[in-house]
Amino acid sequence: MAPPADTPPADTAAERAAFYDTIRPQSLTPLWEVMAGLITPEPQSGCRPVHWSYPAVRPHVLASGAIISAEEAERRVLVLENPGLAGLSRATTSLYAGLQLVLPGEIAPAHRHAQTALRFLIEGEGGYTTVAGERVTMRPGDFVITPTWGWHDHGNLGDGPVVWLDGLDIPMIQLLDTSFAERSAEKARTPTEPPGASLARYGSAMLPDETPPGQTSPVFHYPYDRSKAAVAAAPLDACHGRRLRYVNPLTGGHAMPTMAAYLQAFDAGFETRPYRATDATVFCVAEGEGESEIGGETFRWGPGDVLVAPSWAWRRHRARTDAVVFGFSDRVVQEKLDLWREDRGNTP
Template identity: 50%
Template sequence: MDTPVATDTAAREHFYQKISNDQMTPLWEVLHSLVTPLPKTPCLPHVWKWETAFPWLLQAGELISAQEAERRVLVLENPGLRGQTRITHSLYAGLQLILPGEIAPAHRHSQSALRFIMHGSGAYTAVNGEKVFMNVGDFVITPSWTFHDHGNPSDEPMVWLDGLDVPLVELLDAQFMEKGSQESQSTNITAHANLAEFGNSMKPVQYQPRSKTSPLFWYPYERTREALETMKQHNEWHECWGLKLQYTNPATGGWAIPTMGTFMQLMPKSFQGKPYRSTDSTVYVVVEGHGRCVVGDSTLEFGPKDVLVCPSWMPHRFDITDQGDAVLFSYSDRPVQQALDLWREQFG
């Protein structure tokens, strides 16, 4: 038989107060909010319009230099997570501005980073002695704990989206950061050499991986766009996302970055996608085209250079206008969720 228990509310509250002094709390008081039937996130759907963000970036450029700021970035904070410096529970996003003639000094950190180029051409990033000059649509990786600096010898402002796994690393208390001994590191290897080694479905026979991050750190948009255009002629459209490619580590076939999945997709003009949801909150950057993303009860209108976020397990679908095809880059924490057997998706 079950043992009778006290139902005196006052006695229970007195008990809770006493155990609290010893850093304990009753699970039964919080279980319903801790283990929920469905994902419960404060993240909200949102779109950051380029026409709004770019003037703010230029004004930031008038107020502080890249050297003084170290990284002149406007953080994209999710409306449901204000003050937490994150675009989703697990991901960071920011828009970085490098003006002509500027250098963002070298440093390294345990967080992995991606750069997705949104505006301008001719600026560079240098990663562990390898330098790449970047153009709109290029995807560039800065692996964990690698020295990197940026510079802009061109005559126009450069803007890219920085995506990092900062909240994940913070959750694990594994944050480290170190400044470089010089503002700009010396480079002796070009990105084209790196692309020749790893960008043609081959690798040097003596190559031995030292990291789970892709050894190919520059994925030029020209090649990605050409692949999507070829697929457009031969492949069937997926009813939810059109044509979608995953950036991979050419040495292993796995994720390009171990903590962040990265993708590029093409949806044809007048495309009307079916609803889709998954447990990985996703950040999208619009490269080409116009349309809308219907996320739950929100409708996010988008055009080139806009950034939008779709929270975890929230149904969303894409409608593309008849003005032309749409191309979107995206990233999420899917690799981490899959590694932990947590990831789920649902169609319709």
């Protein structure tokens, strides 16, 4: 029987193997042997659809408080590691996510790093973070930004535990080899701005004559009650429900240079149409219950749950009750590189 048409004759295969052995010491490899895996017709990510039930993981988050202090850990976080990316501390190929715990009276010491970070509060009252000299008190559903190389610390002035979702662009910074970090000599930075200063200054449809440098929004704190009210007034989209993105008020663009963040709402009984996009997305349920079909798998969710939709995986959401869901992705980077695309199926 003759070998398949794409199989070289034995003598040719041996000749090629010998050639590869010859060039290997020179750190050379043949592109034609690997090109099909490097340039694929569609995204082929190791990232998998995954769902973390908050009621299931919460006991472990709280138990970590007895294992190590916030000060010793610097940041006491349980990483939400995608099972398809085991050992890499990644929720998607480009994004990191974790659940951070701060107990009453604790301070997570001040530091700064090249990575941009976001927080979405899941549970607790009295938690705060200090960013750009302003101390921000957080409530469930609040969205907070920590810009690249900005000093920040966290604390808890309340009576119970505070838990929030962390999102960072760590994999992107690793890819670019641009990671820097520094700990402050002060355990907690002294506030230099009054509470609510950034929101009042930049989030009231007014701006000062001089605007701050950088690509990150000067508004560091997006209160949930304001964001939820805005989303409730948004037009209905068949693929997203009612959805708005968090923006930089100076530009109208995304709030952060490396991560896009959204808040979307579903009325009880609403079911989105099938949708997929190239930006893998991390979702966190602010309130309500429902289920999502992602990449052929169905996950039932409730408050505090976290889900991942991989790049180019079909997704659809069904709300059992009125629901609000936060999400973040690397869409802003893909847009800057003219790479982002979406597929709305048969939906206009």
